Amino acid sequence: MSALSRRPWIAGLVLVAALLAAPFVLSMYGVIILTEILTMSLFAMSFNLLFGYTGLLSFGQAGFFGAGGYFAVLTLLHGPQSLWAALAAAMLGSALLALAIGWFCVRLDEIYFAILTLGFGMMLFTVAHNWRSVTGGSDGLGSFSIPELSLFGAQLTLFNPKNFYFLVLFVVVLGVLLLLRVVGSPFGLLLKATRENSNRVAFVGANVRSVRLFAFVVAGALAGVGGALFALFNRIASPEMLHWAFSGKAVLMTILGGSGVFLGPAVGAAIFFVLEHVITAFTTNWMIFLGAILVVLVLLFPKGVLGSALDLAGRSRRGRNP
Amino acid sequence: MEGFLANVLNGLSWGMLLFLISMGLTTVFGVMGVLNFAHGSLFMLGAYLCMQFVRWVGSFWVGLLLGPPLVAVLSVLLERFLLRPLYGRDVSFQLLLTFGVMLFLDDGVRLIWGAAYHVVNPPQILSGVIPLFSQTYPVYRLFLVILGPLVGIALWVFFAFTRWGKILRAAAMDRQMAEIVGVRVPLLFTAVFAFGAWLAALGGALAAPHQSVGPAMGERIIIESFIVVVIGGMGSFPGAFVGALILGFLNSFGTTLMPDVQMALPYILLSVVLLTRPRGIFGEEG
Numbered sequence: 001m002s003a004l005s006r007r008p009w010i011a012g013l014v015l016v017a018a019l020l021a022a023p024f025v026l027s028m029y030g031v032i033i034l035t036e037i038l039t040m041s042l043f044a045m046s047f048n049l050l051f052g053y054t055g056l057l058s059f060g061q062a063g064f065f066g067a068g069g070y071f072a073v074l075t076l077l078h079g080p081q082s083l084w085a086a087l088a089a090a091m092l093g094s095a096l097l098a099l100a101i102g103w104f105c106v107r108l109d110e111i112y113f114a115i116l117t118l119g120f121g122m123m124l125f126t127v128a129h130n131w132r133s134v135t136g137g138s139d140g141l142g143s144f145s146i147p148e149l150s151l152f153g154a155q156l157t158l159f160n161p162k163n164f165y166f167l168v169l170f171v172v173v174l175g176v177l178l179l180l181r182v183v184g185s186p187f188g189l190l191l192k193a194t195r196e197n198s199n200r201v202a203f204v205g206a207n208v209r210s211v212r213l214f215a216f217v218v219a220g221a222l223a224g225v226g227g228a229l230f231a232l233f234n235r236i237a238s239p240e241m242l243h244w245a246f247s248g249k250a251v252l253m254t255i256l257g258g259s260g261v262f263l264g265p266a267v268g269a270a271i272f273f274v275l276e277h278v279i280t281a282f283t284t285n286w287m288i289f290l291g292a293i294l295v296v297l298v299l300l301f302p303k304g305v306l307g308s309a310l311d312l313a314g315r316s317r318r319g320r321n322p
Numbered sequence: 323m324e325g326f327l328a329n330v331l332n333g334l335s336w337g338m339l340l341f342l343i344s345m346g347l348t349t350v351f352g353v354m355g356v357l358n359f360a361h362g363s364l365f366m367l368g369a370y371l372c373m374q375f376v377r378w379v380g381s382f383w384v385g386l387l388l389g390p391p392l393v394a395v396l397s398v399l400l401e402r403f404l405l406r407p408l409y410g411r412d413v414s415f416q417l418l419l420t421f422g423v424m425l426f427l428d429d430g431v432r433l434i435w436g437a438a439y440h441v442v443n444p445p446q447i448l449s450g451v452i453p454l455f456s457q458t459y460p461v462y463r464l465f466l467v468i469l470g471p472l473v474g475i476a477l478w479v480f481f482a483f484t485r486w487g488k489i490l491r492a493a494a495m496d497r498q499m500a501e502i503v504g505v506r507v508p509l510l511f512t513a514v515f516a517f518g519a520w521l522a523a524l525g526g527a528l529a530a531p532h533q534s535v536g537p538a539m540g541e542r543i544i545i546e547s548f549i550v551v552v553i554g555g556m557g558s559f560p561g562a563f564v565g566a567l568i569l570g571f572l573n574s575f576g577t578t579l580m581p582d583v584q585m586a587l588p589y590i591l592l593s594v595v596l597l598t599r600p601r602g603i604f605g606e607e608g
Contacts, residue, residue, distance in 0.1 A: 051414075057414045057417065104593065104597055107597065107600070108596065108600060110413055110414070111357050111413060111417065111556075112552070112596060112600060114414075114417065115548055115549075115552050115592070115596070116592070116593060116596050116597075118545070118548070119549070119589040119592040119593050119596075120589070120593060122545070122586075122589045123586050123589045123590065123593075126583075126585040126586035126589070127586070129585065130582055130583070130585060130586075244545070245541070248421065251418065251421070255418060285429045285430075285432060285433045286429075287425045287426075287428065287429035288425070288426055288429035288430050288433060290422075290425055291422045291423065291424070291425030291426030291427070291428075291429065292422070292426055293422075294418065294419075294421065294422030294425065295404060295419055295422040295423060295426065298408070298415050298418050298419045298422060299404065299407055299408070299419070302411070302415060
């Protein structure tokens with residue numbers, strides 16, 4: 001354990017290796033669940049770049065997630081039949097959208113930031129819901145064909161869930177590495193500093209707004225990629241993906257896993273899906289459990305499952321050799 | 323012309339409901355600094371309890387009288403056992419806690435009363451329509467239009483002239499100072515939270531005959547009332563009144579004049595206000 005905590009990249013490699021091996025062990029159903037978990041992990045981790053690292057509670061993250069989904073599907077419907085083009089369009093489109101919206105949002109703090117992001121997210125939702133000729137309205141955009149993936153000259157069909165899983169794993173790992181690079185850099189320190197005390201950051205000469213804006217754009221771009229994967233996986237981009245209730249999912253997953261740990265939101269996403277499948281097996285009212293769990297976590301374990309577990313491990317180790 | 327008048331009345335009746343909800347929300351925020359995500363769920367609970375009383379005893383008035391206090395009792399428990407441990411912590415966690423309570427209550431309602439929509443008939447004296455120029459208009463909506471300002475005046479008298487109202491305003495202005503001069507702030511917080519919940523549930527009970535009662539009604543109103551208190555200025559009572567009227571009119575005129583963008587209008591207004599006057603129209607710039 002101590003060797004692992006000193007060299008977290010070993011734990012990361014073990015995790016990636018396990019995820020690579022998983023489809024050969026799991027059932028088809030398990031592979032599909034794992035694909036969903038990975039997609040939502042990227043979404044939740046993009047949210048946590050803002051919440052956990054920068055101290056900004058965004059209730060509009062689903063706007064970028066959903067926009068990414070629409071950008072990807074629109075690319076496949078009207079543009080080149082290429083998955084990479086669709087993903088790139090989702091990433092760039094969401095990043096530009098986040099740049100425009102973030103330019104306004106980063107001016108505000110705390111609750112005002114949460115409400116303003118919620119407002120902008122719902123504006124995007126309205127666009128998706130009402131601009132029928134482009135977005136298909138409340139029915140969403142379906143009936144697109146998913147092109148084959150060309151990889152080193154080989155053509156892979158994505159109708160095989162395992163192939164789709166590997167695509168998602170590849171993209172999500174890239175996204176997570178980008179996040180790791182951001183939070184581990186001096187700029188990441190600046191983010192955490194603005195979370196702790198934005199006034200002091202301003203005093204030492206940094207531009208708090210542009211620091212926050214950069215985080216907002218990175219988070220928006222990665223949420224867009226997550227949304228593109230989500231839409232391609234479900235074969236539809238629908239307005240619900242942009243609704244604030246969907247933003248709430250990212251919030252829930254992050255709190256479940258722990259906002260103070262890098263992989264916390266991913267662990268939260270996994271717990272979320274496992275819980276959902278366990279609880280919906282005997283009742284349709286699973287939100288009541290989710291609400292109760294969130295209340296208990298906020299009250300007793302604000303560091304989330306992963307954060308509390310790491311605390312516990314750290315404490316027991318220190319207890320043994322003081 | 324008739325269309326215009328109908329729009330005005332529709333805007334006023336929806337605005338008055340929004341005003342009741344927003345008053346509770348803005349009082350709780352002004353005094354306690356808590357933005358309550360579950361406020362819309364308390365509104366919904368008021369509507370469901372009213373419906374249940376109508377089923378049991380057949381009287382809307384009994385539901386209007388007894389439902390809201392029950393919701394207030396529930397909210398006393400919420401404040402005492404869930405919110406109180408969080409006062410020293412980051413405001414985000416208070417928001418998240420009430421978000422969890424909202425999920426719990428919304429689904430709890432679905433568990434008890436089912437996912438279907440229910441209709442509550444207005445009481446005999448307020449049912450039916452009255453002629454209005456060449457058209458007709460539901461009496462119950464007119465009742466709301468008249469009741470709203472009355473409740474507003476009652477609240478104003480309460481806040482401006484009664485001892486409790488003064489204590490509340492004092493605590494909203496400076497919590498620490500109020501504590502120093504002998505206000506029992508923990509007790510006050512519980513009372514304020516219960517009062518806000520009572521107002522929300524009262525709005526819900528009044529809304530029951532106005533719209534159909536269903537599990538999604540809390541979700542819509544919480545976002546609209548967030549917008550009301552933010553554009554009016556959080557903690558500001560005149561702000562809540564003006565904000566609720568603006569949103570009511572945006573709703574009624576927007577639906578008839580520009581149906582395609584109506585859904586986005588409140589959010590556009592919200593962004594414009596937040597970016598030009600970040601503390602709201604009636605808020606004091608900090």
